[in-house]
Amino acid sequence: MSLINVLDLIGTFVFAISGTLAAREKKLDIFGAIFVASVTAIGGGTTRDSILGATPVFWIMDPNYLIIITVAVAFSVLFKKIVAQLRTTLFLFDTLGIGVFTFIGTQKAMLLGVPPVICIVMGTFTAVLGGVIRDTLCNDVPLIFREEIYATACLVGGSVFVILHQFNIDDTICTWTCITTVIGIRLLAIKYHLTLPKLD
């Protein structure tokens, strides 16, 4: 199991916790929580794979994803207070998660021979669409359409990956530059409250 696999599962775990927190706010039951946690964690990659025709989608043949998500929901429910105190830690792992998801999605599209600009979109979809579906299911306008820079960090990170790849840079360097670019931009955005211009 590679480091990227481990980070992927960590990202899945943290995204599932964020889904559980949204489910709690809407007073859903345990099944509702597992469902919302699942779409948050794997909804982005599922949409990516459906659009690309990379079916069965990634979690069908690898039940580990659903197991991780169930464990994450159980953890959030059993250790409610601890999770509430972990806000900063969760934020950091969420940031790590979008970095890793951006890389995984961009790379998967590239391996399928998709044009570079669409690879970047697929990477961003992987990272952000789960949250979009979570908010839509919970009857909110998706948060990332209004909050601090989030998807933009993924778009930039994916672009960096694609550009470095065009110059035949070593894969490991492409990967980590992509992930750290996403993380760096997201952390700066939060620190300095950077937002995209709103339409008015």
Added chain:
Amino acid sequence: MSLINVLDLIGTFVFAISGTLAAREKKLDIFGAIFVASVTAIGGGTTRDSILGATPVFWIMDPNYLIIITVAVAFSVLFKKIVAQLRTTLFLFDTLGIGVFTFIGTQKAMLLGVPPVICIVMGTFTAVLGGVIRDTLCNDVPLIFREEIYATACLVGGSVFVILHQFNIDDTICTWTCITTVIGIRLLAIKYHLTLPKLD
């Protein structure tokens, strides 16, 4: 035409009526009603097939589904009072519907060589996702995330199917044990107001 086919069409008909009732509450027009009835009746199986890559999805090559749905909408509109009086009957057929849909979805995934735990998820998707999309379209938080045990009945029924199948039990027995398990749990849940614990 097998008994399962007949039950499948009955389930489709009843789910379409439930979609029409939701459309009426939101004061939609006839097209809106047919659309919402369709996603309620075939949205679960459509999502299942897209995720599994079993495309074109099941209703594309068999227009009977859309015809049944249109008839169900016409029936609900023309016999509004009768439908209103049939609440218990509709509930019983809805319960039959989720039993049959769970079986159909679980079996389809199994025939495609999907791992057992994911087969159970696919069966449950088939039975419940139509209602989830219906509620999301109608701008409500999905009912099944909060109401009496519903998806759980499907998960248990699907598990029973998968387990019996592992022991090489006769197909007919697997099928009907699955369907009656779903129906039994759902009826008990309603009778005794069983709910899953809510997150708080």
Added chain:
Amino acid sequence: MSLINVLDLIGTFVFAISGTLAAREKKLDIFGAIFVASVTAIGGGTTRDSILGATPVFWIMDPNYLIIITVAVAFSVLFKKIVAQLRTTLFLFDTLGIGVFTFIGTQKAMLLGVPPVICIVMGTFTAVLGGVIRDTLCNDVPLIFREEIYATACLVGGSVFVILHQFNIDDTICTWTCITTVIGIRLLAIKYHLTLPKLD
């Protein structure tokens, strides 16, 4: 590049503007606007292709769609006042758009060997589902479920296409009769405030 390609891109452009206007109403940021504009413009065709299994979906291998959409968003933001004054023009191009999209979707399904009645549904999906997803994302009950005749124009136009085709009428005649039927019905619906009966 054929005339249909040009009209397709015009339709995409106008649908993207309509998505941007919806995003402005919800006070989304630029990324939210591009996302909502994209689902409005290409969400219908994306759903069609996923359901049919025509993957990767149409815009994956042709980045022109996303480029046109980005230009449309930039145009709406930079020339806000002009766009506000163009309401009638935008309406006319939107009407042209649903005509062309209906034709494209119906024809694509037909070329894949889908039964005629489902071809009509696929054409209508192409034209109207983008707006449905736009409204769902923006947390509104989809407008076309209640407003003046819209999807019905597409259903009739698609039916005309399929029927003419059955009689081996020349392709060009089928195409333009389909498109002008959709446009004609939609214009009449607006002029005379024709609506479908509401469910009550």
